Amino acid sequence: MMLKCVPSKFFASELNVVIITIMKHLIFLVESNDVFFSRIKMRSGGSETEVTWEDQQNINKFGRLNNRFHELEDEIKIAKETNENFEDASNELILTDEEVVRFQIGEVFAHVPKDEVENRIEEMKEVTSQKLEKLEEEKESVLAQMSELKKILYGKFKDSINLEED
Amino acid sequence: MASSSSSSSTAGGGGGSGQVVAERRGIPGAQFVEDVQTYLTQLGLDVNSTLSFLQERLQQYKLVEMKLLAQQRDLQAKIPDIEKCLDVVATLQAKKGTGEALTADFEVSEGIYSRARIEETDSVCLWLGANVMLEYSLEEATDLLQKNLDNAKASLEVLVADLQFLRDQVTITQVTIARVYNWDVHQRRVRQVGAVPAQD
Numbered sequence: 001m002m003l004k005c006v007p008s009k010f011f012a013s014e015l016n017v018v019i020i021t022i023m024k025h026l027i028f029l030v031e032s033n034d035v036f037f038s039r040i041k042m043r044s045g046g047s048e049t050e051v052t053w054e055d056q057q058n059i060n061k062f063g064r065l066n067n068r069f070h071e072l073e074d075e076i077k078i079a080k081e082t083n084e085n086f087e088d089a090s091n092e093l094i095l096t097d098e099e100v101v102r103f104q105i106g107e108v109f110a111h112v113p114k115d116e117v118e119n120r121i122e123e124m125k126e127v128t129s130q131k132l133e134k135l136e137e138e139k140e141s142v143l144a145q146m147s148e149l150k151k152i153l154y155g156k157f158k159d160s161i162n163l164e165e166d
Numbered sequence: 167m168a169s170s171s172s173s174s175s176t177a178g179g180g181g182g183s184g185q186v187v188a189e190r191r192g193i194p195g196a197q198f199v200e201d202v203q204t205y206l207t208q209l210g211l212d213v214n215s216t217l218s219f220l221q222e223r224l225q226q227y228k229l230v231e232m233k234l235l236a237q238q239r240d241l242q243a244k245i246p247d248i249e250k251c252l253d254v255v256a257t258l259q260a261k262k263g264t265g266e267a268l269t270a271d272f273e274v275s276e277g278i279y280s281r282a283r284i285e286e287t288d289s290v291c292l293w294l295g296a297n298v299m300l301e302y303s304l305e306e307a308t309d310l311l312q313k314n315l316d317n318a319k320a321s322l323e324v325l326v327a328d329l330q331f332l333r334d335q336v337t338i339t340q341v342t343i344a345r346v347y348n349w350d351v352h353q354r355r356v357r358q359v360g361a362v363p364a365q366d
Contacts, residue, residue: 051345056198059341060334067333102271106254109279111269 079132196335202349213350
């Protein structure tokens with residue numbers, strides 16, 4: 001019986017377009033292949049709202065947090081999948097009647113007695129669960145910071161800026 | 167007049183119509199603009215040239231970002247590999263005390279596996295790259311692999327920080343483009359409004 005853990009894959013998708021809307025009639029499109037960039041749309045009303053260095057830093061921070069948020073979502077998905085794999089593995093292990101299990105270490109499958117395999121899987125499950133918990137916590141904090149920043153930026157720019165996802 | 171210094175550490179310079187973050191490891195910092203009018207006079211260019219200059223800067227940033235992302239992908243693939251190797255060496259070391267051989271199935275080719283008996287051993291061979299393989303004792307191997315792992319993780323951290331800096335510069339440039347364009351539209355409207363009463 002073979003037990004194998006699925007390796008994680010890293011992929012990036014290129015999507016977004018930053019649209020800068022000028023007046024109600026003109027639309028100026030800037031193509032940007034930015035990965036995971038939140039759409040920041042700015043529009044000019046009759047008067048110009050000045051952008052201070054502090055505002056700029058807030059916008060930068062929001063962009064960074066948004067990127068981190070997407071990265072965290074991917075990592076959480078992978079961690080959950082790994083956990084499920086461990087669950088399936090330990091279930092299979094209980095069902096099997098073989099004494100020696102082929103357990104993957106590095107690139108080879110070593111013959112390991114069933115008890116040792118059980119312990120190893122338990123350990124790996126612990127580690128992954130803790131990692132998953134930490135990731136979820138970080139995600140919560142990132143979301144909280146993002147809504148704080150949204151309040152500040154919408155407060156200053158009102159309609160001239162749009163910070164929502166697609 | 168604020169000008170960017172070419173030191174490789176981030177330094178804040180004030181004065182003039184903007185603040186400058188010096189370049190970081192070859193990435194030029196984007197100049198933040200306090201007032202669009204002053205910025206345009208400082209550059210001495212008209213609106214269209216400024217916009218194309220800023221667009222060019224944006225493209226350059228994109229290129230660098232692609233490069234850094236590729237490097238990041240490589241590192242993120244390398245780290246689990248090194249961890250797997252460490253695992254194997256640790257298992258061999260654990261087996262050393264017991265006196266029994268390790269039986270393992272390994273891949274000969276896609277879908278074809280063969281059985282191997284690994285006797286107790288004091289050394290392993292490590293592939294160093296460039297068709298070079300060296301024999302190490304188990305302790306030395308663990309040390310070497312651990313050192314490689316730490317280096318890889320440190321490089322990854324630096325890379326992530328670079329990417330963050332880069333993304334900030336991209337944001338600043340995009341916002342500057344929007345503001346210059348807005349300012350230009352605003353100017354045109356003002357001129358139009360000024361021209362109409364003159365026609366009466």
